[in-house]
Ligand code: C2E
């Protein structure tokens with residue numbers, strides 16, 4: 330009967346299990362979802378104990394790893410796979426590539442590569458029918474050991490797969506540091522979440538992989554929805570219960586003979602000036618420049634079919650400049666168009682299109698709304714210099730340098746506004762102008778008002794200070810207060826002739842109201858123009874109630 334073996338039983342039975350092939354291999358096919366053809370298979374270890382029945386990897390692998398026995402297990406599995414391939418060759422069957430798992434502990438055993446190579450030669454299997462799966466966690470002890478093994482495997486012609494990509498949190502870094510040939514994305518790490526953030530992370534990983542020209546296999550695919558989703562984001566290769574559970578050798582042979590197979594080839598190539606892959610190679614000049622010498626920069630892709638944009642890579646300075654407290658992962662997985670104004674989106678897209686046409690650097694300034702847990706919603710103005718660095722049929726890759734120009738922009742706007750006021754005031758020598766904020770009852774006088782009437786730059790509770798100062802004489806005080814009530818009620822224009830100051834000099838006083846998009850009055854712009862002798866037909870009779 331089936332019984333989970335204890336650690337000491339496992340250790341005690343191990344040698345015998347290897348010799349008698351109680352430890353054996355099952356095969357899980359990998360399928361091209363678009364064509365239904367088999368592109369490979371993964372060898373998975375099983376242990377069927379004569380007394381205790383089937384044991385699963387999750388139970389015995391940790392024990393073997395902790396007791397230094399995983400290396401022998403992996404070598405045993407590799408040999409069984411070679412034997413299997415030899416049998417297929419001898420029987421004249423079509424061979425398909427089989428991937429073998431390499432434990433992260435095998436990395437510390439310096440002759441893993443030599444040993445498997447010896448076995449491969451013994452059975453005389455062409456290297457293209459054997460692949461090695463390494464896991465992200467192999468890099469825990471440092472990237473150097475893994476990349477040494479990877480180089481050795483590559484020299485001998487083995488293709489290497491990155492297993493469980495997306496499980497560790499350093500995934501994006503691993504990809505740029507390790508030059509793997511195939512990436513395996515595990516769906517179970519993102520279960521139930523493909524519609525939301527998980528889906529966005531998946532699609533940006535697939536995107537990045539495609540720019541690296543690295544095929545992606547989605548693992549753990551159980552439903553058609555998952556398979557179709559992966560297909561829609563450009564990942565056609567699938568390994569999972571949807572198609573096959575791991576199969577015993579005999580069943581697997583049957584499937585090989587009925588299914589066509591095809592090679593795993595990437596469907597995209599970069600035809601433009603620079604090699605995008607260099608961006609992920611830590612030693613390349615591009616990376617050096619990207620992370621150290623340029624300012625805030627990002628790499629993004631654009632799909633002309635649905636005008637979608639995805640951020641693929643950002644450097645540290647980018648995070649500092651426009652990240653607003655978000656992490657690299659948050660920036661990459663967020664939808665860049667969420668919460669943005671259509672106008673700003675259009676401006677950006679037009680610049681992207683211009684950059685495609687010209688092949689030159691194109692610049693735009695646009696406002697972006699950034700939502701973060703830390704800062705809430707914030708509007709920032711960004712200057713982006715965009716340049717195309719790669720293209721395929723419908724997809725384009727861009728390099729962008731960004732600068733957060735929010736502060737400059739605000740300063741400029743303020744300067745522009747106050748300049749506009751002052752220019753307005755001084756251009757007409759006898760015009761006094763001011764701005765009245767309806768909600769706060771604050772008044773900002775023009776430069777001339779300040780100079781000639783001795784007003785401070787900001788008056789609270791307007792118009793009371795002007796009445797107190799005698800600028801508006803007492804007999805006009807109530808009328809003038811009435812005007813401000815009307816402004817509050819939403820009148821759009823007011824004017825009258827009013828004698829101002831103790832000299833009672835007649836001025837043509839006007840107000841024009843500015844409204845917000847909901848029709849709510851925001852500000853009123855006031856002006857007072859001295860009435861000159863020849864001003865025709867002054868409309869307002871001060872003694873009457875002034876209406877527009
Ligand atoms: P892995 O390399 O990620 O293998 C894939 C695992 O997912 C396998 O579990 C497979 O049976 C399972 N799987 C496949 N399709 C689906 C699906 O649609 N849904 C779900 N939920 N699971 C699916 P298995 O065979 O139990 O292996 C577990 C792990 O044990 C493997 O994960 C691998 O890390 C390790 N392992 C298996 N064989 C070997 C080996 O020969 N050597 C070493 N070092 N590790 C091995």
Ligand code: CA
Nearest residue numbers: 371430462492
């Ligand atoms: Ca694996």
Ligand code: CA
Nearest residue numbers: 492493515548
């Ligand atoms: Ca896996």
